Amino acid sequence: MTGVRLHPFTLLAIAGALPALAWILPAPAGAAATLAVALVLTLTPGGRPGSAGTRLSPGWRPGLAGLRTAVLTAAPFWLFLLLLHDVPTTLSIGLRITTMVASFVWLVAALEPARLVEAMVAAGWSASIAYLLAATLSAVPVLKARAQRIVEAQRCRGLSSRGGIAARLRALRALALPLVLSALHEVDERALALETRGLVPGIHRTPLAPPPDPVVERAARWVLLLACLFALIRRLM
Amino acid sequence: MSIRLLALVPVAAAVSLALSAVVDAVALPLFLDTTGTILATALAGPAVGIATGIVTSAVNTLRNPTFWPFVVVQIIVALYAWVAARAGLFRSFRTAVPAGLGLGVIASVTSTPISYVVFGCTTTGGIALTTALGKALGLPPLGACFFGSFVSDFGDKAVTFALVTSVLHALPRRAAARFPWALRAIGAA
Numbered sequence: 556m557t558g559v560r561l562h563p564f565t566l567l568a569i570a571g572a573l574p575a576l577a578w579i580l581p582a583p584a585g586a587a588a589t590l591a592v593a594l595v596l597t598l599t600p601g602g603r604p605g606s607a608g609t610r611l612s613p614g615w616r617p618g619l620a621g622l623r624t625a626v627l628t629a630a631p632f633w634l635f636l637l638l639l640h641d642v643p644t645t646l647s648i649g650l651r652i653t654t655m656v657a658s659f660v661w662l663v664a665a666l667e668p669a670r671l672v673e674a675m676v677a678a679g680w681s682a683s684i685a686y687l688l689a690a691t692l693s694a695v696p697v698l699k700a701r702a703q704r705i706v707e708a709q710r711c712r713g714l715s716s717r718g719g720i721a722a723r724l725r726a727l728r729a730l731a732l733p734l735v736l737s738a739l740h741e742v743d744e745r746a747l748a749l750e751t752r753g754l755v756p757g758i759h760r761t762p763l764a765p766p767p768d769p770v771v772e773r774a775a776r777w778v779l780l781l782a783c784l785f786a787l788i789r790r791l792m
Numbered sequence: 793m794s795i796r797l798l799a800l801v802p803v804a805a806a807v808s809l810a811l812s813a814v815v816d817a818v819a820l821p822l823f824l825d826t827t828g829t830i831l832a833t834a835l836a837g838p839a840v841g842i843a844t845g846i847v848t849s850a851v852n853t854l855r856n857p858t859f860w861p862f863v864v865v866q867i868i869v870a871l872y873a874w875v876a877a878r879a880g881l882f883r884s885f886r887t888a889v890p891a892g893l894g895l896g897v898i899a900s901v902t903s904t905p906i907s908y909v910v911f912g913c914t915t916t917g918g919i920a921l922t923t924a925l926g927k928a929l930g931l932p933p934l935g936a937c938f939f940g941s942f943v944s945d946f947g948d949k950a951v952t953f954a955l956v957t958s959v960l961h962a963l964p965r966r967a968a969a970r971f972p973w974a975l976r977a978i979g980a981a
Contacts, residue, residue, distance in 0.1 A: 635920035636912050648912040659857035683798055690802035691851045698810035706817045716818040723818045728958055730814045735959045738803050745799035
């Protein structure tokens with residue numbers, strides 16, 4: 556996949572099909588096969604954290620950073636599975652969960668939210684739906700930073716987050732309330748900005764730079780869908 | 793959906809996700825990841841609440857893929873919050889906290905089959921450990937899984953309902969009146 560940028564819908568189809576197949580195909584062989592594919596994907600250039608705007612972990616060779624993220628995310632599940640289940644069950648569920656984790660680690664690294672929004676608009680999706688996803692993705696880091704500032708400000712004013720449960724709950728209220736209220740006060744500003752830009756519900760916009768969607772990729776997405784359906788029907792029969 | 797309600801959805805979803813920073817600061821075993829869904833429903837009704845729940849799950853999934861199967865729980869939380877808002881249960885802590893406890897039971901019942909089938913009850917460290925405790929107490933596998941989900945959801949949803957009640961009452965009346973359900977939810981209309 557070096558130098559090739561897959562269409563956002565293709566990335567989503569692959570990341571959705573791998574976990575689906577991991578659960579549909581008989582374990583552990585089926586899940587092991589899907590996991591192998593997912594882990595190889597995390598080693599591709601598009602699967603490196605940082606390739607779609609996320610930060611690269613320091614101290615790791617770029618090619619292994621995606622794999623490392625997937626392994627570290629999945630590791631606790633294996634530990635807890637061993638605590639609760641026997642080895643065959645641990646293997647079956649663990650392989651499936653790791654496939655899901657690795658697929659999404661690859662997806663997050665390879666998928667650019669801006670390209671996804673352009674692709675959705677180009678495919679005729681309502682601009683409102685594209686806005687919901689893009690606006691939430693951009694609002695989360697802003698509100699998290701604000702939450703951190705509120706925590707520091709309240710601590711400067713003498714708020715203690717130590718002590719018993721009642722004291723901690725009081726501290727929680729003192730920290731959460733300003734955050735939520737300030738966020739709600741932004742709603743009017745955002746609504747005004749949307750109205751000014753003509754984003755009224757139900758309208759369709761013209762994408763400025765729609766990602767190319769070659770016939771091969773569109774066919775590949777259908778093949779993935781049909782493969783999942785075929786595997787499901789075969790499993791049920 | 794009006795533009796104001798459309799603008800509310802990403803704000804409410806982001807609130808759900810940003811509250812993790814506040815929870816970390818007070819070191820309480822809470823998620824508060826349905827706060828935005830409940831708040832959006834109490835302010836603007838079930839459609840906005842469900843949209844907030846789905847967007848919250850979708851964005852959370854990009855951080856941790858294990859959240860996506862639980863999108864069903866977000867939808868049920870929105871529907872329950874709508875019933876609570878219609879009944880004016882956000883009018884005080886005395887009505888909101890029991891309603892939150894009720895939601896804790898419903899959320900555990902809903903999330904247990906997903907947690908059991910998809911994750912083998914290992915969704916989070918806390919749930920896995922309480923499930924192990926349930927097994928040690930002699931509960932069957934599904935019962936132990938419910939016990940794990942129940943312990944983590946029960947208190948979390950009660951605190952979430954109390955927090956949303958605080959927000960609704962702290963909101964100036966003029967600001968609250970701009971949302972279709974806010975005044976009814978606090979029993980002021």
